[in-house]
Amino acid sequence: MSDARWLAGLEEQARARLPAPVFEYVVQGARDSTTADAAAASWRRWVLHPRVLRDVTTVDVSTDVLGRRTAVPFGVAPSTLQRAIHPDGELAVARAVAAADGLLVVSSNAGTPFRQIGETGVRWWVQSYLPADRTLAEPLLHRAVEAGADAVVLTVDTPVVGTKYARNPEGTVIWDVVDPALLRVNFDPGYDDAPGSEKALDLGPHDLDWLTTTTGLPVVVKGVLRGDDAARAVDAGAAAVWVSNHGGRQLDRAVSTAAALPGVVAAVAGRVQVYVDGGVRSGLDVATALALGADTTFLGRLPLYALVEGEPGVRRMLAELHAQTLETLRLCGATRVDDTRGLIDPQPFAGL
Numbered sequence: 001m002s003d004a005r006w007l008a009g010l011e012e013q014a015r016a017r018l019p020a021p022v023f024e025y026v027v028q029g030a031r032d033s034t035t036a037d038a039a040a041a042s043w044r045r046w047v048l049h050p051r052v053l054r055d056v057t058t059v060d061v062s063t064d065v066l067g068r069r070t071a072v073p074f075g076v077a078p079s080t081l082q083r084a085i086h087p088d089g090e091l092a093v094a095r096a097v098a099a100a101d102g103l104l105v106v107s108s109n110a111g112t113p114f115r116q117i118g119e120t121g122v123r124w125w126v127q128s129y130l131p132a133d134r135t136l137a138e139p140l141l142h143r144a145v146e147a148g149a150d151a152v153v154l155t156v157d158t159p160v161v162g163t164k165y166a167r168n169p170e171g172t173v174i175w176d177v178v179d180p181a182l183l184r185v186n187f188d189p190g191y192d193d194a195p196g197s198e199k200a201l202d203l204g205p206h207d208l209d210w211l212t213t214t215t216g217l218p219v220v221v222k223g224v225l226r227g228d229d230a231a232r233a234v235d236a237g238a239a240a241v242w243v244s245n246h247g248g249r250q251l252d253r254a255v256s257t258a259a260a261l262p263g264v265v266a267a268v269a270g271r272v273q274v275y276v277d278g279g280v281r282s283g284l285d286v287a288t289a290l291a292l293g294a295d296t297t298f299l300g301r302l303p304l305y306a307l308v309e310g311e312p313g314v315r316r317m318l319a320e321l322h323a324q325t326l327e328t329l330r331l332c333g334a335t336r337v338d339d340t341r342g343l344i345d346p347q348p349f350a351g352l
C-alpha cells in the first residue's frame with residue numbers, strides 16, 4: 001500500500017486483521033445499512049470552488065473548539081469497545097490524540113477508567129446517554145468531571161438502540177465473543193440491573209439544564225440532523241450542536257450528515273458552534289465539512305480501523321489526515337479554517 005493511499009486502505013486492513021464479529025461490529029449500520037453505506041460518498045457530492053493567486057506558504061489548520069485551540073480540525077468521536085480492537089484500547093487512542101494536541105470524546109461505555117484517560121494529559125470530553133432515572137447517571141458524570149473532562153456530550157439519537165443484523169454465515173455477534181470486562185467500567189457495579197437504568201425515552205430540552213447543573217460543564221448535543229431541532233437545543237442552553245446520525249447505526253434511511261449540515265448551520269446562525277461526524281475519511285472530507293460551516297469534524301470508525309495497529313496506528317492516521325487537510329487547504333487557496341467558508345456553493349442536494 002503506497003503512503004498516499006494508506007488512510008484509504010485502513011478499513012480493508014481492519015477487515016483482514018480483526019476477528020470477523022469485531023470488524024462487523026465496527027463497520028455495521030442499523031437495519032439495511034443504507035445510511036451507513038452512503039455516508040462517505042455523500043461528502044463527495046459537494047464540489048469545491050477553489051481560490052487561486054493566494055499566498056499559501058503558511059497554512060494553519062488549528063481551530064477553536066469551545067473556546068480552546070486544537071491543533072487540527074478533527075477530533076475523535078466516542079465509541080464503545082475499543083479494547084476489543086486492541087488491548088490498549090482507549091488509552092492508545094488517548095495517547096495518540098494527546099500527542100497530536102487534538103480532542104478526544106470518550107464513550108460512557110468505555111472499557112478504560114476515566115482517571116487513566118485523564119492521566120494521559122489529553123483534552124477530553126465525556127459522552128453520555130441518559131437513563132430513565134437520571135440520578136443513576138450522576139456517579140459516572142462525577143467521575144468524568146474529577147478526571148478532567150471539560151465538556152459533556154449528550155447523545156440524543158438513541159431512545160432505543162437501532163437493530164443491527166449479524167452478517168457472517170455463523171450469525172455470531174460481538175456480544176457472543178466479547179469479554180464484558182472490556183466495556184462500561186466507569187459505571188457503578190450493578191448499574192444495568194437497577195430499575196430505571198434503561199435509556200430514557202423522554203429526553204427533552206430540560207435535560208440540558210439538568211446536565212449543566214449536574215456537571216458544571218458545557219453540554220454539546222450530539223445526534224442532531226434538523227435545523228429546527230438544532231435551534232431548540234440552542235434555546236435550551238446547548239454549548240454546541242453536533243450533526244450526527246450515529247454513523248448510520250440508529251435510524252436507517254436517516255439523512256446523511258453531509259446533506260444535513262448546511263441546514264443546521266443556517267438554523268444555528270452562529271449562536272453556538274456546529275460540529276459534524278459521519279463518513280469523514282479524508283482531508284477532502286474535513287475541508288468540505290469546514291467549507292459548509294462546521295467548526296470542527298469528528299471521526300468515528302477511522303480511529304477504530306487505525307487502532308488495529310495500536311497507538312502508532314492512531315498517531316499515523318492523525319498525521320496523515322493532518323497532511324491531507326493541509327494539502328486540501330493549500331489547493332483551495334485557504335490559509336486558515338475560516339478561509340474555507342464560501343468554497344462551496346451550498347445548493348442543497350436531497351438525502352443520502
Ligand SMILES: Cc1cc2nc3c(=O)[nH]c(=O)nc-3n(C[C@H](O)[C@H](O)[C@H](O)COP(=O)(O)O)c2cc1C
Binds near residue numbers: 155249278279299
Ligand atoms: C463501533 C462504534 C461504537 C460507537 N459507540 C458510540 C457511543 O458509545 N456513543 C456515541 O455517542 N456514539 C457512538 N458511536 C457513533 C460515533 O460517535 C460517531 O457518531 C460515528 O461513528 C461517526 O461516523 P463514522 O464512523 O462514519 O465516522 C459509535 C460508532 C461506532 C462505529
